[in-house]
Amino acid sequence: MRLTYPDAESARRLINTLGEQVRFYKLGLELFLSGAYFELADELRARGKRVFADLKLFDIPATVARATAQLARRQVDYLTVHGNDAILEAALAERGDMAILAVTVLTSLDQGDLDDLGFDCDVEQLVISRARRALALGCAGVISSGLEAPALRREVDHRLLVVCPGIRPVANRADEQKRTLSVREAFAAGADQIVVGRPIRDAADPGAAAAAIQDEISYIFS
DSSP states (O other): OEEOOSSHHHHHHHHHHHGGGOOEEEEOHHHHTTTOHHHHHHHHHHTTOEEEEEEEEOSOHHHHHHHHHHHHHTTOSEEEEOSOHHHHHHHHHTOTTOEEEEEOSOTTOOHHHHHHHTOSSOHHHHHHHHHHHHHHHTOSEEEOOGGGHHHHHHHSOTTSEEEEOOBOOTTOOOSSOOSOBOHHHHHHHTOSEEOOOHHHHTSSSHHHHHHHHHHHHHHHTO
16 A cells, blocks of 8 residues: 655554555655654554655765665565666665565656657556566566566566555546556566555545555456
8 A cells, every 4th residue: 555645644644544444655755755654654553554755866876775774673574676787786785674665767758758768668668677677686586567567477587576666546536547457457567566555645544545446466466
C-alpha cells in the first residue's frame, strides 16, 4: 500500500482504517519531507508491518551508501535506488538485510518522454538493460511497469523480483501515470508484487477497496 500524504497523521488515519488488511506499506518522498518519516516507519515495524522506503536514491555513491546504511538500521525491508552501477553498488554495500530494488523507467514516462530526454532506445529496451545490470550487481529486484513485465520474464533471470506500481482499476486511469495496468493485467504479465495507492486512498471506503483488491488477487491465484 502506497502512502502518499504530506503529513504523518493523515497516513496514520489510513493505516488505522485498514488495520490488519494491509501488512506492507510504501513510504515515499512526501512523507520523508514531513519530518516524521522514521517515526512512522518505526511505528509500522512495531505493529508488525513491513516497510518499503521508496526514496529512489540518486546521488554520489558515498552519499547513497550513508543514506542506505541509515535505512538499514531502521530495519526497512525494501529500498528503491535510481542510478548507475556505482550508485547501485554503493547501496548494495550498505544494505544489511534490506532488499535493494532498482528503478528502471518511471511509470509516468512514455516513449515520447524518453525521446525528449535523448535516449536512443525504446522503453522496453531500457527496462531490460537496467534490469540485467541490477541483477548482475546483486539487486533483489526492479521497479517496472507491468507493461514490461513479460519482457523481463522472457529476457531476464526469473530470480529477479518484479514490483509493479501504477496499478489502476480499468475504469480509472485518468492521472499522470502513463504506463499502467489493472491488478489482473499486472499479475498476468508476470508481476511478483504490485503497489496500489490512489485506488484505495481515494476510495469512499478504503477498507472495502483494499478488500476488493485482495479478493481479486486471491481469485487470480486460486
